[in-house]
Every structure is written in structure tokens, then in C-alpha cells.
Amino acid sequence: MGHSAAVWDYRAAHELTTDWNGNPLVVLRNPQGASARISLHGGQVMSWKxxxxxxxxxxxxxxxxxxxxxxxxxxxxxFPQFGNCGLLEQHGFARNKVWTIDEIPPPLPPNDSNGKSFVDLILKPSSEELKFWPHSFEYRLRASLGSNGQLSLISRIRNVNGKPFTFSFAYHTYMSVSDISEVRVEGLETLDYLDNLFQRERYTEQGDALTFESEVDRVYLSCPNPVAVIDHGKKRTFVIRKDGLPDVVVWNPWDKKSKAIVDLGDEEYKHMLCVDGAVVENPITLKPGEEWMGRLEILVVASSFCSDHLDLQKVRF
Known part of the structure; x- marks a missing residue:
């Protein structure tokens, strides 16, 4: 793709290809060379460079x-659940279904499209989902890549008709890190959290940052923006900003649980950390015709091993 201004309008801002299994895949690029790959299987971001x-x-x-x-x-x-309960599969069905490109999406504010490479996807329930979760919905997802390399995901879920329905939600974000022992998470201090390793008991975060020496599986509640994942080894920081997503899930399975996960290498826990924008404690209820929107924005900035506390408020998206 060329770098002329005309290339970066909506029609040419993404390209449609397939992965090695033949699954449809959308590629976003910005003029600076950053890229993102979104699979129509699950509406899942598979790569962000x-x-x-x-x-x-x-x-x-x-x-x-x-x-x-x-x-x-x-x-x-x-979606429509985070976790494992009821008749639905763990973490819901949205991540396992084939989405389609939404050719005529409802408008979003100009700053959600101007200067960005983006694609709009849509998911509607099939007769199979309606058997287990009998609610008519339209789920629209916009994935965009900014000129600064920022990745943004905007979900809009509408109750099309029928009766009210309730759901929980998460963007289950797997971040690549140098070594989990070299990572700290800031922005969670003083927050209450539910600890899934202790029957969802409620605790209060005492530290000024979260570091990792063993398995962590927590839901931080009513978390203000933003959150920073500081990787001292790679000298970079993921800065996470969100809207409509009050909770933050932090997960690393550590060594023992990694060995029990079939599709995870025994030592790979060292190079990953999940920090999710989520709705867990107080699920969303939509009446017929109502719509919910949840936005996640992630920006990566350079950080130094010797830097003191990162001033998150000064990071510009």
C-alpha cells in the first residue's frame, strides 16, 4: 500500500486476506508502518505491531x-459472559463465531475515524445461540489503528427486540512482555479486587504497584483510568484507557497452571500478561432498543528501567 493521503480513507484503510487456515482476516496499517490483524473468526485481534x-x-x-x-x-x-457459568461455554460465544464486515455502520464521532485505519465488524445471533441464550442482539465492533500506533476497540451491543437481557464482558488482552518478573502494573493502587484464587474473596490492593512472583487472577473493581503495564526488560509501557468498562482483570497462570493448559507452552507464562478492560462485578442490562458501548484504547510508549513513577495523566493518546 502506498502512503498517499487518499490511501488512508475508509475504503482503502483495511485489506481483506486470509490466515494459513483460510479464515478471513482484516489487516490495518498506518503510514508509519504499524499494523494490526483482526480475524473474522471471533472478531479477534490476532496481531498488533x-x-x-x-x-x-x-x-x-x-x-x-x-x-x-x-x-x-x-x-x-x-461476550455475553466473562468466566464460566450456566449453559454457555466459558467466556461466551462471541470469540468462537464468524463475524462479517459491517458495510454501513451507524456513525461514530469524527475522532473515532479521522486519521485512523479501521474496520467495522458485526455479529448477530444464529439459531444455535438463540437456543442457549434466547436474546436478539446486534454487536458492532470497530477496530482502529491511529497514526501514533494506538490500537482502539469500540464495542456497541444493542438489544434489538424482545425482553431485557444481561451480560458481562471483557477484552481479554494478552500482552507480550520480556519476562513477567520484570513487569509492574500501575494504576490499581488502593482499589478493591476479587481474588479468583481465594473463592472471589474481596481484598484491597496495598501496594503502589502490582508485581508478579506467583499466579495472579484478580478482578479490580471500579478502576479509574488509565492503567500502565511497565515492562522494564523491553523498556516500554502499555498505557490502557477505557470507557464503559469499569473493571480490570489481571491474569497470569504461572508455572503449575501453564502445564495444565493444553494450548499454552509450559514456560510461556513468563512472556505474557493479561490485563483486560471488563464488566464483571455489575453486569449490564439492556432493555429493548437500548445500546451499550465499551471502548478500549492501548498505546505503547518508551519507558526507562530507571524512571520513577510514570505520570499517566501526561500520556497523550
Whole structure:
């Protein structure tokens, strides 16, 4: 693709291709050389690279890429549930279904498209989903890549008709890190969290940053923006900003659980960290005709090993 201004309008801002299994795949690029790959299987971001071609998301070497299995890595979408309960499969069905490109999406504010390479996808329930989750919905997803390499995901879920329905949600974001022992997460201090390793007991974060020495599986509640994942080894920081997503899930399986996960290498936990924008504690209820929107924005900035506390408020998206 060329770098003329005309190339970066909506029609030419993405290209449609396939992965090695023949699954449809959308590729976004910006003029600086950053890229993102979004699979129509699951509406899942499978890759996000900076202008130097460095992969920013983790994907397991044992990941299974064939439907109906969701790929272990990237950013799977958890809807209409996060977790495992009821008749639905774990983390819901959206990440296992084939989405389509939404050719005529409802308008979003200009700053959600201007200067960005983006694609709009849509998912509607099939008769199969309606048997287990009998609710008519339209789920529209916009994935965009900014000129600064920022990755943005905007989900809009509408109750089309019938009765009210309730759902939980997460962008299950697998970040690629140098070594989990070299990572700290800032922006969670003083927050309450539910600890899934202790029967979802409620605790309060005491540290000024979260570091990792063993398995972590927590839901931080009502988390203000933004959150920073500081990777001292790679000297870079993921800055996460969100809207409509009050909670933050932090997960690393560590060594023992990694060995029990079929599609994750035994030592790969060292190079991944999931930090999810989510709705967990207080699920969303939509009446007929109502719509919910959840936005996730991730920007990667350079950070130094010797830098003190990163001033998140000064990071410009």
C-alpha cells in the first residue's frame, strides 16, 4: 500500500486476506508502518505491531487456529459472559463465531475515524445461540489503528427486540512482555479486587504497584483510568484507557497452571500478561432498543528501567 493521503480513507484503510487456515482476516496499517490483524473468526485481534515491526501481543506457540476453538493470544472478546457459568461455554460465544464486515455502520464521532485505519465488524445471533441464550442482539465492533500506533476497540451491543437481557464482558488482552518478573502494573493502587484464587474473596490492593512472583487472577473493581503495564526488560509501557468498562482483570497462570493448559507452552507464562478492560462485578442490562458501548484504547510508549513513577495523566493518546 502506498502512503498517499487518499490511501488512508475508509475504503482503502483495511485489506481483506486470509490466515494459513483460510479464515478471513482484516489487516490495518498506518503510514508509519504499524499494523494490526483482526480475524473474522471471533472478531479477534490476532496481531498488533509497532512501526518497527515488533509484535506487541502474545500468542501461544501451541495456539489452535481452527474454529470453533478460540485462539490463545491476541485479544479475544468475552461476550455475553466473562468466566464460566450456566449453559454457555466459558467466556461466551462471541470469540468462537464468524463475524462479517459491517458495510454501513451507524456513525461514530469524527475522532473515532479521522486519521485512523479501521474496520467495522458485526455479529448477530444464529439459531444455535438463540437456543442457549434466547436474546436478539446486534454487536458492532470497530477496530482502529491511529497514526501514533494506538490500537482502539469500540464495542456497541444493542438489544434489538424482545425482553431485557444481561451480560458481562471483557477484552481479554494478552500482552507480550520480556519476562513477567520484570513487569509492574500501575494504576490499581488502593482499589478493591476479587481474588479468583481465594473463592472471589474481596481484598484491597496495598501496594503502589502490582508485581508478579506467583499466579495472579484478580478482578479490580471500579478502576479509574488509565492503567500502565511497565515492562522494564523491553523498556516500554502499555498505557490502557477505557470507557464503559469499569473493571480490570489481571491474569497470569504461572508455572503449575501453564502445564495444565493444553494450548499454552509450559514456560510461556513468563512472556505474557493479561490485563483486560471488563464488566464483571455489575453486569449490564439492556432493555429493548437500548445500546451499550465499551471502548478500549492501548498505546505503547518508551519507558526507562530507571524512571520513577510514570505520570499517566501526561500520556497523550
Amino acid at each position: 509497532n512501526q518497527h515491526g515488533e509484535e506487541l501481543l502474545f500468542t501461544s506457540s501451541k495456539a489452535i487456529f481452527k474454529p470453533p476453538k478460540a485462539m490463545r493470544g491476541g485479544i479475544p472478546i468475552c
